[in-house]
Amino acid sequence: MVELRGKAILTGASGFIGGRVRDALLDSGVDVVSIRRRGSPAPKRGRSVVADYADLDGLTKLFREESPEFVFHVAGATKGVSYADFQGANVMPTKNLMTAIEASGRPLQRFVHLSSLTAYGPSTAARPLQESDPRQPIEHYGKSKLEAEEVVESFGSRIPWTILRPSGVYGPGDQDYFELFKTAAKGWNVFFGNAERWFSSIYVDDVIQAVVKSSTAPQAIGRGYFLCDGVPTTWRAFQQIVVEEAGRKARTLNLPEALVSIAAMGGEWATAIDKKPRLFNRQKAKMGAQEAWTCTHAAAAQDFGYRPEVDQREGVRRAFAWYREHGWL
Numbered sequence: 001m002v003e004l005r006g007k008a009i010l011t012g013a014s015g016f017i018g019g020r021v022r023d024a025l026l027d028s029g030v031d032v033v034s035i036r037r038r039g040s041p042a043p044k045r046g047r048s049v050v051a052d053y054a055d056l057d058g059l060t061k062l063f064r065e066e067s068p069e070f071v072f073h074v075a076g077a078t079k080g081v082s083y084a085d086f087q088g089a090n091v092m093p094t095k096n097l098m099t100a101i102e103a104s105g106r107p108l109q110r111f112v113h114l115s116s117l118t119a120y121g122p123s124t125a126a127r128p129l130q131e132s133d134p135r136q137p138i139e140h141y142g143k144s145k146l147e148a149e150e151v152v153e154s155f156g157s158r159i160p161w162t163i164l165r166p167s168g169v170y171g172p173g174d175q176d177y178f179e180l181f182k183t184a185a186k187g188w189n190v191f192f193g194n195a196e197r198w199f200s201s202i203y204v205d206d207v208i209q210a211v212v213k214s215s216t217a218p219q220a221i222g223r224g225y226f227l228c229d230g231v232p233t234t235w236r237a238f239q240q241i242v243v244e245e246a247g248r249k250a251r252t253l254n255l256p257e258a259l260v261s262i263a264a265m266g267g268e269w270a271t272a273i274d275k276k277p278r279l280f281n282r283q284k285a286k287m288g289a290q291e292a293w294t295c296t297h298a299a300a301a302q303d304f305g306y307r308p309e310v311d312q313r314e315g316v317r318r319a320f321a322w323y324r325e326h327g328w329l
Contacts, residue, residue: 007031012075053093059100086144094148118142122290129295163224171204172322184246195236198292200228203315217304226295229308
């Protein structure tokens with residue numbers, strides 16, 4: 001992995017991906033300053049500062065005082081009740097961070113913005129998405145990630161930026177894919193009409209590799225990239241690996257897709273009662289109903305030498321080991 005030098009400001013250090021970015025940077029000798037919200041616990045490693053993304057003056061002062069060489073913007077929200085919630089978590093912080101960087105007058109080597117495949121919308125099973133394809137998100141999260149990308153792009157050459165768009169990220173500490181692992185560990189392999197639908201995935205350490213490598217590559221300035229392991233797969237094939245690595249026999253259950261819509265409505269009804277956003281709702285059900293969510297990482301390979309190092313079986317094996325070691329299973 002490319003070694004960095006200097007100081008980096010990091011958002012989202014308390015999250016699944018952000019925490020691993022922090023550790024990789026610290027291990028490379030980077031002085032990492034994590035931004036955290038008021039009331040959030042300080043990270044276990046590295047320095048941190050309390051900041052409000054809505055406080056533009058405070059952010060400007062932070063960048064002026066710290067004068068970082070790099071900014072890694074990983075923070076964001078995958079859950080929300082309304083589109084305004086996603087804008088507040090994914091768009092506004094991006095805009096204010098970049099505005100504050102420019103207002104601080106401090107030179108920056110790179111602003112790396114972590115976006116998502118969902119900013120482009122679904123693909124077809126026959127053709128993975130490429131960066132030259134039109135961006136056509138279909139639900140709130142993807143639309144907010146596209147809007148955040150457009151904010152980054154609006155700064156043009158005034159700030160050197162790179163956008164990364166991972167496909168489905170899994171690995172140690174992830175809570176979304178964990179449900180598959182937990183179900184398999186209990187002896188079940190469950191499909192909701194999605195067994196033959198296609199998707200691209202990426203092990204979390206390969207995301208970190210791309211984050212670090214892209215931040216020093218001149219060719220990556222002013223460009224955005226998909227990230228994946230290069231092997232689109234069906235949910236049937238991926239879950240078979242999960243079942244095999246669970247180490248026990250599993251009963252396969254093919255549930256009708258209609259149950260997804262019912263469960264999604266149930267999630268929204270629960271949210272209407274307690275006002276707590278849930279990952280499963282009709283927006284996410286719409287994502288699950290698509291034929292494919294696949295992409296190619298050819299551009300990242302060409303411009304900054306990205307090469308996925310962890311295949312699906314090894315990634316699933318490592319994730320299982322972590323979940324067991326940390327008492328999740």
